[in-house]
Amino acid sequence: MSQLNPAQKEAVLCIQWPLLINAGAGSWKTHTLTERVAYMIQDQHIRPEKIFCVTFTNKAAKEMRERIARKLGLEVPTSNPFRAHSLPIIGTFHAVSAFFLRMFIDRIGYSKDFIIYDEDDKLRVIKQIMKELSLDEKEFNPRAVLGTISKAKWDGLFPQDYEQTVDSFFWSVVNDVYKKYTAVMRWSNALDFDDLLLLMREILKNDEVLEYFHGRFEYFLVDEYQDTNILQYEMIRSLASKSRNLCVVGDDWQGIYSWRWADIKNILSFKKDYPEATVINLEENYRSTQNIINAANTIIKNNSNQMEKTLFTNNPIGEKIVLMEGVDEKHEADIIANKIKTAEDYGNWAILYRTNGQSRLIEEWLIKKNIPYRVYGGLKFYERKEIKDILAYIRVVFNYADMVSLRRIINVPSRKIGEKTIEGLMNLLEQNSYSLIDIASNPDVLNWFTPQARESLTRFFQLYTTLRSIASTRTIRELMEGIIGGTNYVEYLKAEYGEEEVQWKLDNVEEFANMASRYDGLIYPENLAMFLEDIALITDQDRDNENSSESVSLMTIHLAKWLEFKKVVIAWAEEWVFPHSRSLMESSAIEEERRLMYVAITRAKEELYITRANERYSFGNYSANPKSRFLKEIPDEYTISDTGSRGSAGSIFGSMGNGIHWLHDVMSQFKQETTPRSGIHIPKIGKKHNASDFNMGDRIRHPQYGAGTIVAMNGAIADIAFSGMGIKKMNIEIAPIEKQ
DNA sequence: CTGGGATTGATGGCT
DNA sequence: TCAATCCCAG
Numbered sequence: 001m002s003q004l005n006p007a008q009k010e011a012v013l014c015i016q017w018p019l020l021i022n023a024g025a026g027s028w029k030t031h032t033l034t035e036r037v038a039y040m041i042q043d044q045h046i047r048p049e050k051i052f053c054v055t056f057t058n059k060a061a062k063e064m065r066e067r068i069a070r071k072l073g074l075e076v077p078t079s080n081p082f083r084a085h086s087l088p089i090i091g092t093f094h095a096v097s098a099f100f101l102r103m104f105i106d107r108i109g110y111s112k113d114f115i116i117y118d119e120d121d122k123l124r125v126i127k128q129i130m131k132e133l134s135l136d137e138k139e140f141n142p143r144a145v146l147g148t149i150s151k152a153k154w155d156g157l158f159p160q161d162y163e164q165t166v167d168s169f170f171w172s173v174v175n176d177v178y179k180k181y182t183a184v185m186r187w188s189n190a191l192d193f194d195d196l197l198l199l200m201r202e203i204l205k206n207d208e209v210l211e212y213f214h215g216r217f218e219y220f221l222v223d224e225y226q227d228t229n230i231l232q233y234e235m236i237r238s239l240a241s242k243s244r245n246l247c248v249v250g251d252d253w254q255g256i257y258s259w260r261w262a263d264i265k266n267i268l269s270f271k272k273d274y275p276e277a278t279v280i281n282l283e284e285n286y287r288s289t290q291n292i293i294n295a296a297n298t299i300i301k302n303n304s305n306q307m308e309k310t311l312f313t314n315n316p317i318g319e320k321i322v323l324m325e326g327v328d329e330k331h332e333a334d335i336i337a338n339k340i341k342t343a344e345d346y347g348n349w350a351i352l353y354r355t356n357g358q359s360r361l362i363e364e365w366l367i368k369k370n371i372p373y374r375v376y377g378g379l380k381f382y383e384r385k386e387i388k389d390i391l392a393y394i395r396v397v398f399n400y401a402d403m404v405s406l407r408r409i410i411n412v413p414s415r416k417i418g419e420k421t422i423e424g425l426m427n428l429l430e431q432n433s434y435s436l437i438d439i440a441s442n443p444d445v446l447n448w449f450t451p452q453a454r455e456s457l458t459r460f461f462q463l464y465t466t467l468r469s470i471a472s473t474r475t476i477r478e479l480m481e482g483i484i485g486g487t488n489y490v491e492y493l494k495a496e497y498g499e500e501e502v503q504w505k506l507d508n509v510e511e512f513a514n515m516a517s518r519y520d521g522l523i524y525p526e527n528l529a530m531f532l533e534d535i536a537l538i539t540d541q542d543r544d545n546e547n548s549s550e551s552v553s554l555m556t557i558h559l560a561k562w563l564e565f566k567k568v569v570i571a572w573a574e575e576w577v578f579p580h581s582r583s584l585m586e587s588s589a590i591e592e593e594r595r596l597m598y599v600a601i602t603r604a605k606e607e608l609y610i611t612r613a614n615e616r617y618s619f620g621n622y623s624a625n626p627k628s629r630f631l632k633e634i635p636d637e638y639t640i641s642d643t644g645s646r647g648s649a650g651s652i653f654g655s656m657g658n659g660i661h662w663l664h665d666v667m668s669q670f671k672q673e674t675t676p677r678s679g680i681h682i683p684k685i686g687k688k689h690n691a692s693d694f695n696m697g698d699r700i701r702h703p704q705y706g707a708g709t710i711v712a713m714n715g716a717i718a719d720i721a722f723s724g725m726g727i728k729k730m731n732i733e734i735a736p737i738e739k740q
Numbered sequence: 741c742t743g744g745g746a747t748t749g750a751t752g753g754c755t
Numbered sequence: 756t757c758a759a760t761c762c763c764a765g
Contacts, residue, residue: 057754094755118755137760143750193755259753355752357756377754418742452741537755558753580752596753618751618756 004028004035011280012036015044017219017245018274020267024311025296025602026287029249030055030562033223034064036247037088038071040219051088052217052239054232056224056257058092058537060562064223065090089217093232094193095537097200101191102533104203104212110186113529115395116536117190120383121404122146125188128407129180140173148174149181153194154229154261156201158182189401197231204238214242224562225250226267227257233266237273244274252307253300256558256596258588268307283310287564287605289318295608295638296601302633303591320640321601321608323631329616333365336569336611340552341369348566350553352600354578358571359554372551377559382535386493386505387512391535393483396464397471398528400436413492415460421453440465463487472524476516476531484509521735523717557600568604570597573612574625597630691716691732699740708737 004012008028011021012035023029037053040046055061062081069076069087077084082091082099089096102112117125126142126149148171152162159179166172185191191199203209220240222228225248228236240246250267258264271277285293293313300306324339326332340349351362356378366373381387389412392405399405403426410425411417428434428445439445440461446454463486470482484490489509493502519527553565572578578597583589601608610631615624691713694700698710700720712719716733730737 092755196755256753260755357751360756414743416742420741450741556753582752 004032005284005286007280007282007284008032008035011282012039014278014280016278017243017247018240018270018277019247020225020270020277020279021247021249021282022279022307022309023249023251023282024285024309025251025254025599026285026293026311026313026564027282028286029251029282030060030064030223032282033221033247033249034067034071037064037221038068041068041072041088046219048088049085049216050218051221052096052219053088053090053221054093054096054223054236055090056092056227057559057562058095059559060223061091061095063562092537093228093235094196097196097235098191098533098537100213101196101199101203104206104209105199107206107209108199108202110191110199111189113399113525114189114191115399115402115532116196117185117192117404118383118536119193120388121190122192124404124407125181125184126177128404129177129184133176133180135173135177140170145174145177149178150194151261152178153198154231156198156231156234158198184403187401188403189399190404197235200235201231201238204235210238213239218243219245220247222246222248223250224254225270226252226255226264227260227262228266229257229261229263230266233263244276246274253303253309253311253595254561254599256561256592256599258592264305281309283312285311285313285602286315288313288602289315289606291318291320291638292601292604292608295321295634296598298635298638299594299601299630299633300598303594305588305591319607321610321634321638322642323639324609324611324642326611326613327615329361329613329618330365332571332611332613332616333362336362336571336609337365337369337371339569339609340366340371343567345566346372346552347549349569350555350560350563350565350567350603351569351571352555352557352560352603353571354557354580354596356556358577362554362571366552373554374551376553376555381508381512384505384508386489386509389489390480390483390509390512391532393467393487394471394476394479394528395532396436397467397479398525398532406436410460413487413489415456416452417456417460421449421457424449424453425457436461436464437468440468471528475520476527477513477520480509480513480516521730521732521737523730557596557603560603561599564603564605566605567607567609568600569609569611570600571611573610573628573631575628576623576625578628579630594630597628689733689735689737691718694718694732694739700737 008031011019011023011032021029021032023032033053037051040051041048053064055064065081065087066076068090072086074086077087081087082089082096089099091099098116101110101114105114106112123142123146126146127137130137130140130142130145152174157165159175159182162178163175166175185195204213217239220236220243222236227250236246236248248267248270252264252267255262255264271279288296290313293311293315297311324332324335326335336351340346343349351359351373353359353362359375359378363373363375382391389409392402392408395402395405396409407422410422428439428448429436432445434445443458443461446457446461449457466486467479467482471479474482490502490506493505497505516531519531521527522530553563557570570578576584579590579593583593612625612627612631615622694710694713696710696713700708700710708720710718711721713732716731718730718732720730720737
């Protein structure tokens with residue numbers, strides 16, 4: 001609190017609601033928001049569970065949760081943070097929606113044990129449907145179809161609504177796919193990310209549900225309000241409609257999510273929606289030097305569509321912005337690495353780029369120079385093939401209707417089940433309304449297939465039956481062990497990949513298994529339900545909180561949005577890359593790219609380097625991209641050129657043969673120290689307790705659910721009541737609980 | 741019908 | 756560069 005300046009203090013202490021905090025870059029808006037929440041709890045004695053706070057990324061949510069927990073002297077929740085009642089609900093729109101959909105989605109005819117499909121799953125469904133509808137993928141790009149459907153959802157349109165808007169052949173095709181897609185998702189008991197918000201809106205239309213929310217929450221806070229879209233906007237509006245205690249924080253200059261249909265009007269019209277609202281401007285930047293702020297200001301002034309605002313700083317003028325050019329992309333990476341190597345203060349540095357793919361080359365040079373680094377974002381852990389394979393097995397076990405996962409793994413590793421056989425199986429399932437379980441317990445129906453196919457399928461269903469029985473009686477870890485053992489997965493990997501890559505993949509699998517042990521003791525199927533949800537929505541954040549103080553941070557600008565660094569490198573400042581080629585046709589898209597550059601520049605506290613290469617080899621050929629137009633928009637007085645030396649020229653074109661090493665290095669930084677290094681050894685879960693040590697009425701503590709009381713016992717199976725979240729069935733002997 | 745090898749095509753940001 | 760698709764042999 002003491003570190004806050006007057007404007008920030010006002011924003012923290014203001015007891016008027018609604019409240020709009022109009023906060024420029026570097027005005028410490030998230031910090032201010034965090035302080036505000038802590039103040040509400042500590043000084044205004046508002047009960048934490050009355051507070052509902054949404055952020056834009058999991059990372060931001062986690063950071064905020066931790067700061068508040070520390071401030072209040074509470075334990076930082078390790079997972080499933082929405083269940084920690086001593087803290088407010090703090091999460092992304094998606095995560096929060098998923099949590100509440102599990103409570104209420106049955107009101108609109110869905111099942112509560114839905115699973116969540118990611119982009120990859122979604123695309124598989126679309127492709128499958130297009131095949132069934134005999135649509136040519138060349139004519140209709142599945143991604144475009146998917147994008148159009150997604151847009152329809154964001155506009156709040158279900159297929160029947162969407163049909164009304166159709167006015168071209170393409171749209172009518174999309175509509176056909178959309179209808180079928182909805183049916184398949186229903187049938188598979190799956191939701192996609194868009195559904196989370198769309199259906200959240202649907203359940204809020206139910207008076208009884210809305211009443212629950214109005215009773216449960218009284219205070220609502222939204223970070224990055226300029227990046228909300230219509231569904232998110234409506235969700236917040238209806239939640240806050242009773243108490244009208246809404247506080248939003250945002251900056252239209254930093255709106256960089258219009259491609260996700262964020263609508264800047266939401267923040268611009270806040271005063272119209274809530275005429276009684278107080279507005280507080282945070283216009284002083286406490287982060288950057290004057291040179292950096294001046295450069296950022298001159299760039300953003302080139303945009304037309306925005307609020308008038310001043311952003312200033314009382315910080316020193318500081319160093320000029322250093323513009324560096326490489327001969328080619330390797331030279332550029334070399335220059336960056338040299339600069340950082342010379343400075344040695346690795347933890348102060350961040351390298352920001354426009355697209356994830358750009359990290360790779362830079363990583364190679366950092367490795368070459370022995371500079372520790374961490375890549376944020378990129379391919380998600382659970383999107384890696386080996387993880388998704390095992391996950392798909394678990395999903396099919398958990399949800400026998402999950403056809404996408406079934407298709408994914410029915411022939412992985414190969415069981416000689418080909419496309420024809422799969423089609424036959426699907427027909428069997430659909431036309432007879434069989435489920436996988438029906439077939440598994442009644443293999444005679446497979447007689448329809450050719451002997452070879454029948455043999456293969458029979459083996460698969462035997463495995464399936466075994467896995468289901470493991471799942472229902474053992475831990476998730478043991479289920480994974482069963483999957484890996486039952487499919488010879490290790491052998492499969494060894495046949496498909498090189499030695500090092502196999503090792504790396506096995507390490508991933510092992511880490512995956514370790515993660516699962518958190519769910520030990522929860523009873524089937526709730527253990528799997530919780531596990532799968534965490535994987536889909538909030539697991540990644542648990543993995544990347546390790547110390548970054550010693551290493552260079554690499555990330556996209558989008559990810560960096562809520563962060564700051566002493567020294568920032570913006571790489572690849574070239575037309576086609578940044579601004580991105582897909583934005584060049586549209587002035588509004590260019591403006592968004594410009595806001596992105598604004599965000600990138602304002603991440604830097606003291607030193608800013610912007611680099612590019614005169615020519616580069618990418619996507620298989622050489623190209624020479626002109627200098628980014630945004631560079632030309634910075635007046636010379638704020639910049640200085642540094643062509644960089646070809647210091648280690650000999651190595652520039654040297655060996656690239658690092659192979660998988662760099663991946664391994666990156667991964668090892670994610671790992672927990674306790675993770676053993678080789679092979680998959682998933683230890684059997686030993687008994688942690690004897691059931692006889694526990695009695696009815698005992699108070700216990702669970703790492704995930706907090707304090708609870710044993711209210712019923714039947715052998716080792718106990719019903720444990722946790723405050724605020726109901727009764728969980730657990731196996732006392734293996735649950736990670738402790739007596740209190 | 742399946743599996744392996746060759747060819748082609750695509751390549752944004754995040755939940 | 757990598758993944759998906761196509762093509763052909765067994």
